[in-house]
Amino acid sequence: MTEPDEQPAQRWDDQWADQPAAGADEPVSITAYPNGPLLVRGTFEILTPSGEVIPPRRKTVALCRCGVSTLKPFCDGSHKAIGFKTEQEPPAPQPPLSA
Amino acid sequence: MRIPQSRGPVSAALLELLKTSPTAAETDLATTLRELTARALGETADILQDDDLQTALFLAYELRYSGLRGVDDDWEWHPEVLALCAGIELEFEKALRERAPMPELPAPGVESVAAALFELTGSDTGPSVSRYMAKKATDEQAHEFLILRSIYQLKEADPHSWAIPRLRSRAKAALVEIQADEYGGGRFDRMHSELFARTMRGVGLDATNGHYVDVVPAITLASSNMMTMFGSHRRLRGAIAGHLAAFEMTSSQPNRLYGNGFRRLGYDKDVTFYFDEHVEADAVHEQIAARDLAGSLATDEPELLEDVFFGAASGLFVDGLAGTQQLDAWTAGTSALRVADTASLPA
Numbered sequence: 076m077t078e079p080d081e082q083p084a085q086r087w088d089d090q091w092a093d094q095p096a097a098g099a100d101e102p103v104s105i106t107a108y109p110n111g112p113l114l115v116r117g118t119f120e121i122l123t124p125s126g127e128v129i130p131p132r133r134k135t136v137a138l139c140r141c142g143v144s145t146l147k148p149f150c151d152g153s154h155k156a157i158g159f160k161t162e163q164e165p166p167a168p169q170p171p172l173s174a
Numbered sequence: 175m176r177i178p179q180s181r182g183p184v185s186a187a188l189l190e191l192l193k194t195s196p197t198a199a200e201t202d203l204a205t206t207l208r209e210l211t212a213r214a215l216g217e218t219a220d221i222l223q224d225d226d227l228q229t230a231l232f233l234a235y236e237l238r239y240s241g242l243r244g245v246d247d248d249w250e251w252h253p254e255v256l257a258l259c260a261g262i263e264l265e266f267e268k269a270l271r272e273r274a275p276m277p278e279l280p281a282p283g284v285e286s287v288a289a290a291l292f293e294l295t296g297s298d299t300g301p302s303v304s305r306y307m308a309k310k311a312t313d314e315q316a317h318e319f320l321i322l323r324s325i326y327q328l329k330e331a332d333p334h335s336w337a338i339p340r341l342r343s344r345a346k347a348a349l350v351e352i353q354a355d356e357y358g359g360g361r362f363d364r365m366h367s368e369l370f371a372r373t374m375r376g377v378g379l380d381a382t383n384g385h386y387v388d389v390v391p392a393i394t395l396a397s398s399n400m401m402t403m404f405g406s407h408r409r410l411r412g413a414i415a416g417h418l419a420a421f422e423m424t425s426s427q428p429n430r431l432y433g434n435g436f437r438r439l440g441y442d443k444d445v446t447f448y449f450d451e452h453v454e455a456d457a458v459h460e461q462i463a464a465r466d467l468a469g470s471l472a473t474d475e476p477e478l479l480e481d482v483f484f485g486a487a488s489g490l491f492v493d494g495l496a497g498t499q500q501l502d503a504w505t506a507g508t509s510a511l512r513v514a515d516t517a518s519l520p521a
Binding site for chain 1: 285288289292296351354355359425426427430451453454455456457458460461462465
């Protein structure tokens with residue numbers, strides 16, 4: 076027999092306040108991979124045009140950005156065959172429009 | 175795994191030694207093994223195609239995976255077995271470094287490394303087993319294809335998992351993200367190795383790990399051994415990262431064609447699901463592997479840059495040799511499998 080610890084376990088909900096762990100309120104991240112798909116991580120739903128949920132098969136998905144995937148909305152690697160190119164760098168922030 | 179057949183003096187001497195107790199290793203058996211290994215390494219015409227040496231290394235490595243039936247698990251870390259591995263690995267790695275065509279190395283950086291890996295894998299002019307499978311393969315050839323693949327695919331992802339504790343930082347997280355998906359997100363029935371077993375059973379093949387080792391050529395064992403060698407040496411962590419990247423980057427479209435081939439031959443989703451799943455999975459993995467794994471690793475540890483490309487180039491080279499052999503046999507109307515010694519096959 077081991078003595079129970081005097082202190083109860085602690086659970087800090089503020090530890091990842093800027094980057095919450097998986098949960099209902101987790102912000103979804105979308106990363107644009109150069110010359111390739113958009114990788115989506117987090118808790119999200121992908122819907123068909125008629126609103127039906129496309130069941131997710133994995134935690135991180137790649138969405139087609141070149142338009143020729145045979146698995147749309149998911150990427151199937153076809154962008155490489157057509158030489159799909161994205162901009163080298165993300166566009167610099169635009170200066171605010173002055174009145 | 176059931177103990178595979180020996181294919182020459184070294185693998186035969188290793189199997190003799192492994193039948194004994196590791197705590198009371200027979201010194202004459204060990205001495206014989208060392209002498210035969212040294213001689214075979216000196217005489218081999220091509221270590222990548224050497225049935226005896228690749229089988230010996232495969233047997234020794236299997237002790238690190240599922241073990242060999244009837245062999246004491248303590249042999250895994252026995253100095254005689256480690257010495258055998260080290261001897262073969264030295265020549266094996268040397269052959270790969272001499273023969274795998276290396277691209278011009280980019281500057282270490284996430285963008286530059288990923289771009290160079292896409293360039294390397296995109297210009298791979300290896301034989302297209304996948305196009306043959308899609309359009310021409312007979313049912314018998316499709317069975318041979320699965321038998322050849324089974325050596326690695328029944329332990330799919332395992333060799334690269336060795337690298338997880340050997341990496342740090344962003345590269346480790348990227349590898350874990352890929353491997354978690356390979357292992358079905360923690361669900362047994364979605365593990366890729368299990369999906370492959372389902373495909374094998376779906377066409378009437380035995381999906382027991384190692385069931386078909388005796389009928390695959392040396393180059394198929396070399397392909398598997400290369401991954402274990404890269405994965406289980408910390409020094410080669412750059413190579414295993416590069417290998418995984420190249421593997422993932424040359425996987426999506428071929429898997430679409432493999433699936434089409436099995437559909438053409440009349441098989442349903444039970445058989446094709448493995449391939450269809452890989453079209454989608456590897457389109458995700460290749461991005462993570464190229465940038466977040468290989469790119470980050472080469473950026474954080476620039477001294478590993480060359481090995482990242484060595485691992486990628488070696489993977490393309492060895493699997494290209496295996497594919498050429500396979501297609502040459504098929505187009506000549508012969509089997510891509512080797513004839514096992516039926517006399518010593520278990521009943």
